[in-house]
Amino acid sequence: MISIEPVAAPGAPLARRNPVAKVAAALVFSFTLLATLDPVAPAIAIALELAVLPLFGIRYRVLARRAWPLLLSAAGILVTLVLFAADRSGRVLLDAGPVFVSTGVLLTALGLVLRVFAVALPGVIVFATTDPTDLADALIQNAKAPARFAIGALAAFRLVPLLGQEWQMISMARRARGVDAGRNPVAKLRLFASTAFALLVGAIRRGTRLAVAMDARGFDAGTPRTVARRQRFTRADGLLVAGAAALAAGALTTSILLGSFRPLIG
Amino acid sequence: MGGVLLRGFGWRHAGRRAWALRGVDLRVEVGERVLLLGPSGAGKSTLLSALAGLLPEDSGEQEGTVEIDGLDPRKGRERVGIVFQDPETQLVMARCGDDVAFGLENRGVPADEIWPRVDEALHRVGFPYSRDRNTAALSGGEQQRLALAGALALRPGLLLLDEPTANLDPAGADLIRQAVAGALDADTTLILVEHRVAEALPLVDRVVVLDPGGGVRADGTPEAVFAAHGPALAAEGVWVPGHPIAPRRATAAPGELLLTADRLGLPPRLASTDLAVRAGEALAVRGPNGAGKSTLALLLGGLLRPGTGRVTASAELAGADHRTPPHRWRAPALTRRIGSVFQDPEHQFVTSTVFDELALGPRRTGQPEAAVRETVAGLLERLRLDRLAAANPYTLSGGEARRLSVATALATAPRLLICDEPTFGQDRRTWRELVDLFAELRDAGHGVVAVTHDADFVAALADRTVTLHRAVTGDGAR
Amino acid sequence: MKSTTDTHRWRTIDIVVASVIAVAFGVIFWAWGLVWSATEGAFAFFPPAQALLYGVWLMPAVIGGLVIRKPGAALYCETVAAVLSALLGSQWAGTVIPQGIVQGIGAELAFAAFRYRSFRLPTAVVAGALTGLSAALFDFFIWNVDYALADYRIPYALITIVSATVIAGAGGWLLTKALANTGVLDRFPVGRDRALI
Ligand SMILES: Nc1ncnc2c1ncn2[C@@H]1O[C@H](COP(=O)(O)OP(=O)(O)OP(=O)(O)O)[C@@H](O)[C@H]1O
Ligand SMILES: Nc1ncnc2c1ncn2[C@@H]1O[C@H](COP(=O)(O)OP(=O)(O)OP(=O)(O)O)[C@@H](O)[C@H]1O
Ligand SMILES: [Mg+2]
Ligand SMILES: [Mg+2]
Numbered sequence: 028m029i030s031i032e033p034v035a036a037p038g039a040p041l042a043r044r045n046p047v048a049k050v051a052a053a054l055v056f057s058f059t060l061l062a063t064l065d066p067v068a069p070a071i072a073i074a075l076e077l078a079v080l081p082l083f084g085i086r087y088r089v090l091a092r093r094a095w096p097l098l099l100s101a102a103g104i105l106v107t108l109v110l111f112a113a114d115r116s117g118r119v120l121l122d123a124g125p126v127f128v129s130t131g132v133l134l135t136a137l138g139l140v141l142r143v144f145a146v147a148l149p150g151v152i153v154f155a156t157t158d159p160t161d162l163a164d165a166l167i168q169n170a171k172a173p174a175r176f177a178i179g180a181l182a183a184f185r186l187v188p189l190l191g192q193e194w195q196m197i198s199m200a201r202r203a204r205g206v207d208a209g210r211n212p213v214a215k216l217r218l219f220a221s222t223a224f225a226l227l228v229g230a231i232r233r234g235t236r237l238a239v240a241m242d243a244r245g246f247d248a249g250t251p252r253t254v255a256r257r258q259r260f261t262r263a264d265g266l267l268v269a270g271a272a273a274l275a276a277g278a279l280t281t282s283i284l285l286g287s288f289r290p291l292i293g
Numbered sequence: 294m295g296g297v298l299l300r301g302f303g304w305r306h307a308g309r310r311a312w313a314l315r316g317v318d319l320r321v322e323v324g325e326r327v328l329l330l331g332p333s334g335a336g337k338s339t340l341l342s343a344l345a346g347l348l349p350e351d352s353g354e355q356e357g358t359v360e361i362d363g364l365d366p367r368k369g370r371e372r373v374g375i376v377f378q379d380p381e382t383q384l385v386m387a388r389c390g391d392d393v394a395f396g397l398e399n400r401g402v403p404a405d406e407i408w409p410r411v412d413e414a415l416h417r418v419g420f421p422y423s424r425d426r427n428t429a430a431l432s433g434g435e436q437q438r439l440a441l442a443g444a445l446a447l448r449p450g451l452l453l454l455d456e457p458t459a460n461l462d463p464a465g466a467d468l469i470r471q472a473v474a475g476a477l478d479a480d481t482t483l484i485l486v487e488h489r490v491a492e493a494l495p496l497v498d499r500v501v502v503l504d505p506g507g508g509v510r511a512d513g514t515p516e517a518v519f520a521a522h523g524p525a526l527a528a529e530g531v532w533v534p535g536h537p538i539a540p541r542r543a544t545a546a547p548g549e550l551l552l553t554a555d556r557l558g559l560p561p562r563l564a565s566t567d568l569a570v571r572a573g574e575a576l577a578v579r580g581p582n583g584a585g586k587s588t589l590a591l592l593l594g595g596l597l598r599p600g601t602g603r604v605t606a607s608a609e610l611a612g613a614d615h616r617t618p619p620h621r622w623r624a625p626a627l628t629r630r631i632g633s634v635f636q637d638p639e640h641q642f643v644t645s646t647v648f649d650e651l652a653l654g655p656r657r658t659g660q661p662e663a664a665v666r667e668t669v670a671g672l673l674e675r676l677r678l679d680r681l682a683a684a685n686p687y688t689l690s691g692g693e694a695r696r697l698s699v700a701t702a703l704a705t706a707p708r709l710l711i712c713d714e715p716t717f718g719q720d721r722r723t724w725r726e727l728v729d730l731f732a733e734l735r736d737a738g739h740g741v742v743a744v745t746h747d748a749d750f751v752a753a754l755a756d757r758t759v760t761l762h763r764a765v766t767g768d769g770a771r
Numbered sequence: 772m773k774s775t776t777d778t779h780r781w782r783t784i785d786i787v788v789a790s791v792i793a794v795a796f797g798v799i800f801w802a803w804g805l806v807w808s809a810t811e812g813a814f815a816f817f818p819p820a821q822a823l824l825y826g827v828w829l830m831p832a833v834i835g836g837l838v839i840r841k842p843g844a845a846l847y848c849e850t851v852a853a854v855l856s857a858l859l860g861s862q863w864a865g866t867v868i869p870q871g872i873v874q875g876i877g878a879e880l881a882f883a884a885f886r887y888r889s890f891r892l893p894t895a896v897v898a899g900a901l902t903g904l905s906a907a908l909f910d911f912f913i914w915n916v917d918y919a920l921a922d923y924r925i926p927y928a929l930i931t932i933v934s935a936t937v938i939a940g941a942g943g944w945l946l947t948k949a950l951a952n953t954g955v956l957d958r959f960p961v962g963r964d965r966a967l968i
Pocket of ligand 2: 192430431432433434460462561562563580581582583584585586587588589636
């Protein structure tokens with residue numbers, strides 16, 4: 028079942044921070060790390076990320092559940108590098124046609140895999156602790172995002188769990204009316220595609236009705252909106268962003284001092 | 294505030310040749326409570342949308358004028374609160390409290406007034422949960438109450454309610470009516486659409502009957518209208534109090550066993566249930582909202598896999614297939630044997646015209662095209678959908694959509710018919726036709742299972758009743 | 772031919788339907804991300820070929836632009852879809868947001884180049900190609916730096932663009948037509964084009 032509800036323990040010190048601050052911190056942290064291709068800086072970053080995890084109120088098991096697809100990406104990187112590494116230096120360990128493994132290749136692979144993890148985890152952490160409603164509120168109040176768009180997107184987000192149920196209803200309706208695929212894989216694919224299309228059509232239909240319901244409650248009446256849920260951007264929130272930047276810079280600096288730094292450009 | 298004035302008003306939905314509404318002259322004074330009646334498809338929902346300013350120019354064609362307190366309703370929206378026929382589509386936010394607050398924020402109500410008004414509105418409708426509850430975890434009746442709270446919080450001068458108690462169990466419907474009665478101030482105008490007149494009468498002091506041919510058919514106090522036009526209105530499809538419909542009792546004793554449920558359940562939606570259906574028998578399933586009736590219907594219909602226990606079909610129903618449970622049958626075989634009508638008719642539609650919708654089942658079961666056309670034509674006429682054959686199922690009125698969904702299940706003439714709330718939103722005439730149709734099926738040896746809150750329907754048709762109790766008490770958390 | 776609504780102001784229905792398209796695709800992305808990772812093995816014989824599936828990521832940009840026909844629609848749809856897939860816990864998490872913005876800008880530029888007046892197949896194809904180009908550039912410089920240039924990076928970029936042109940561009944156009952034919956888009960200009968035919 029897909030769900031967009033946060034998984035953090037409520038009240039964890041960093042999970043409670045302003046959503047805009049959390050997203051900004053994650054982006055700053057991730058993008059600083061993108062600048063390097065070496066394994067050291069991302070390794071430090073991952074250690075930092077895992078260290079702050081309890082402050083976000085996420086348990087390690089929950090993180091592992093959210094982040095497991097990253098392992099697939101890591102496997103993909105390894106396969107691709109073994110076949111297509113640009114840098115083929117180092118001691119050759121295996122050379123069988125297109126498959127080429129050397130210490131240099133393995134080092135590059137390690138760097139890239141760690142980089143993917145280091146860059147992705149902040150986002151996983153932040154979004155696992157952020158409620159969409161709070162995010163939309165904060166975007167409007169603290170990031171000056173246009174209210175109509177943020178609220179419109181939020182209303183659509185509410186449909187996400189409903190779309191899962193809808194998929195089930197559509198499949199049942201088809202079966203009730205005598206439509207099924209049996210064991211034929213082509214028919215299965217076709218049924219899958221037509222169910223997905225029906226889902227899209229149903230979602231848009233819901234959207235048009237939702238828009239009417241929103242207008243009925245004065246959504247687009249031109250009156251200036253007030254906000255029921257105040258989101259504040261406090262000094263602590265500023266510190267969170269600054270802290271993320273400082274930590275990422277620290278990881279890079281360490282890597283430079285150790286002489287392992289490999290810039291993305293150049 | 295909240296006076297309504299319509300002069301020669303008409304509306305034609307884009308893509309339709311017929312006017313949904315035409316030549317309506319109506320004046321409603323501030324503080325009046327009006328019950329709006331008319332056969333299914335007469336344009337009641339369309340009229341409410343017009344009053345709420347929700348018929349955008351780009352979605353049809355207008356005739357005449359409509360004014361709320363002298364203003365175009367598209368501009369005077371802040372005076373109007375509306376609750377639609379389908380509550381699910383009108384919830385906007387993820388948390389219940391936020392949803393009620395949504396309208397207040399839009400109207401620019403000062404922040405410190407919002408939460409007291411939210412709490413007051415939730416209290417007025419008897420909403421049982423906290424503000425933080427997820428809107429996706431509400432039953433239909435609770436959604437309806439929340440939608441009502443969202444409308445009341447705005448303190449509208451004109452309150453428009455479109456069948457607010459359809460799909461509610463009798464206790465829930467009572468609660469909603471009490472909430473409405475308690476929420477009305479002396480200067481709040483109410484326009485209520487409700488097919489079941491008797492229950493709605495205590496809320497209103499005036500009745501307006503729309504004529505499907507155009508204009509207003511009758512207008513006045515309930516006593517005056519029903520005294521002057523009672524029998525004629527009843528014949529046209531209005532549920533005039535005091536005109537009971539003769540029940541259709543079974544003409545023969547029940548025959549062979551068709552389907553048995555043994556300790557059938559699907560936690561947490563449905564607790565273990567035993568049940569048997571015979572040929573030539575109409576079985577009613579009743580119970581409060583959230584008891585698991587719809588889940589039971591889907592399980593019996595072979596559409597859901599049972600969580601516990603099993604469903605067994607007899608050789609009479611399934612022939613050689615009777616050793617496999619219905620949820621493992623191939624779909625064409627299933628539709629020939631068991632027809633299902635879903636609670637929400639729109640969940641059932643898979644094509645884009647009324648005609649194709651009816652033809653789908655017979656075509657899938659391999660009937661020749663000529664026979665398909667004949668079946669479809671017969672059903673269209675019988676359920677008065679013939680002029681809508683080319684329409685998109687999703688543009689039908691509530692009652693029309695319900696009839697179409699029943700007709701789709703009838704099209705393959707299944708031996709066993711399982712219907713979830715087959716009569717909600719029906720006017721008296723189509724209601725009677727549905728009862729006759731089910732009675733004929735039963736008397737021809739088919740089995741009928743009807744999940745329903747409609748006590749009249751049970752009294753008119755059912756040979757036997759099974760009552761479910763709420764499986765999960767309290768929060769019913771998912 | 773008048774193919775946009777009179778103003779460039781977004782109606783509520785524009786905002787909500789654009790968001791819903793994005794959300795529906797966000798859910799598809801989420802599922803697609805799993806397929807993407809799973810196909811990594813299948814495409815091992817020539818990993819750049821995996822980019823063949825890339826166009827699916829880019830569909831909301833083109834469809835959003837074709838349906839809403841207002842400035843910003845393509846960018847908005849692709850961005851909201853990216854935010855949603857981040858919220859759902861996509862393996863690329865936060866980085867999909869800037870990536871989505873970059874991709875959305877590609878399609879947006881194409882619609883802007885036609886001054887939000889043409890929404891025919893050629894426009895859609897150009898929009899698909901441009902969003903593919905922006906996606907390819909992003910990957911080329913951010914993710915694929917360590918791979919061999921001639922054997923991997925360039926073929927990957929080219930295949931991305933082709934995939935975007937075909938799947939997001941032409942495919943998006945066909946899907947929009949199909950949606951219009953169901954009648955759900957009747958309150959949008961695409962839906963009314965249908966009524967005229
Ligand atoms: N969006 C739409 N597009 C096209 N036609 C529509 C649309 N909505 C309603 N109609 C048609 O307009 C007519 C009046 O519909 P309306 O929903 O107002 O009826 P109603 O009186 O509320 O009926 P019911 O009691 O069944 O709910 C019907 O024939 C219906 O098919
Ligand atoms: N797809 C689903 N997933 C999880 N829970 C569900 C699902 N559908 C229904 N439920 C829950 O299961 C319980 C039984 O639902 P069901 O729809 O069968 O009740 P019902 O008796 O038909 O109610 P009503 O009279 O309101 O139609 C309810 O608490 C409901 O919230
Ligand atoms: Mg109606
Ligand atoms: Mg039910």
